[in-house]
Amino acid sequence: xxxxxxxxxxxxxxxxxxxxxxxWDALWLIITDKLTFIPLYAILLFxxxxxxxxxxxxxxxxxxxxxxxxTDQITNVFKRGFQRPRPCGxxxxxxxxxxxxxxxxxxxxxxxxxxNSMAAAVFAGLLLxxxxxxxxxxxxxxxxxxxxxRIYVGVxxxxxxxxxxxxxxxxxxxxxxxxxxxxxxFVKA
Numbered sequence: 001x002x003x004x005x006x007x008x009x010x011x012x013x014x015x016x017x018x019x020x021x022x023x024w025d026a027l028w029l030i031i032t033d034k035l036t037f038i039p040l041y042a043i044l045l046f047x048x049x050x051x052x053x054x055x056x057x058x059x060x061x062x063x064x065x066x067x068x069x070x071t072d073q074i075t076n077v078f079k080r081g082f083q084r085p086r087p088c089g090x091x092x093x094x095x096x097x098x099x100x101x102x103x104x105x106x107x108x109x110x111x112x113x114x115x116n117s118m119a120a121a122v123f124a125g126l127l128l129x130x131x132x133x134x135x136x137x138x139x140x141x142x143x144x145x146x147x148x149x150r151i152y153v154g155v156x157x158x159x160x161x162x163x164x165x166x167x168x169x170x171x172x173x174x175x176x177x178x179x180x181x182x183x184x185x186f187v188k189a
Contacts, residue, residue, distance in 0.1 A: 009159040013087055016151045016158065017097050025100050032101070032113065032149035040142070044124045051131050055187045060179055064123065067175040071119050071168060075112040078163075084109035088154045099154035111156045114147040114164025115171065122172025127179065143168070 020028065030036050049057045086108035088099045121143040125136030147165055150156040156164075 009157045010093070013151060013157045014093070014096055017087070017154055020098050020152050028149050028152045029100065031145060032153050034113070041120070047128055047132070048124070051128065056183055059182050059187060060127070063175050063179045063182065064120070067119050067123060067171060068116055071115045071171050072112055074167065075110060075115055075164070078110055079107040082109045083107050086155050087157055097154050101153035101155045104155060108156050108160045109163065110167060111147065111150050111160045111164035113150050114143070114161050115168035117143040117146040118165045118168025119172035119175065122169050123176050126173070126176045
């Protein structure tokens with residue numbers, strides 16, 4: 001059963017990865033770069049400051065730092081625990097795929113980019129939903145694009161992405177709830 005699932009995962013990876021072309025490679029390399037979205041994060045922080053004030057923003061910054069550290073570390077635990085090689089590390093796949101990433105890395109289950117971007121999207125989207133009703137959908141779309149970029153550049157299987165997005169969504173929601181508790185306890189008290 002698991003072998004069959006992994007085989008389907010590999011087939012889907014090869015299909016999605018080979019949809020790419022040299023025309024779009026530079027764009028997807030930009031999208032997959034962690035530093036690309038710093039302006040988006042700055043805008044989200046500004047919106048949080050504008051709607052909640054400085055004290056609340058400080059709480060949000062601490063919670064976001066904890067959330068990203070949490071998702072990163074749990075991702076690493078899973079990668080070391082499962083030790084599933086990345087597609088770019090599989091010698092029998094390298095001739096069938098497009099590998100354009102800067103580096104490969106050793107293990108890929110599950111995607112840290114996917115979990116971090118989804119956690120940030122859910123966290124910020126839920127906080128700002130009362131003020132910007134559709135922002136959460138834009139952020140979820142952004143997270144999905146970042147996640148797909150990892151398949152495009154050849155470093156993650158679709159299952160790595162789906163599990164990363166799921167874990168990120170759960171983490172984003174839990175840290176959103178934590179921020180709500182901290183606001184009531186320390187800011188609005």
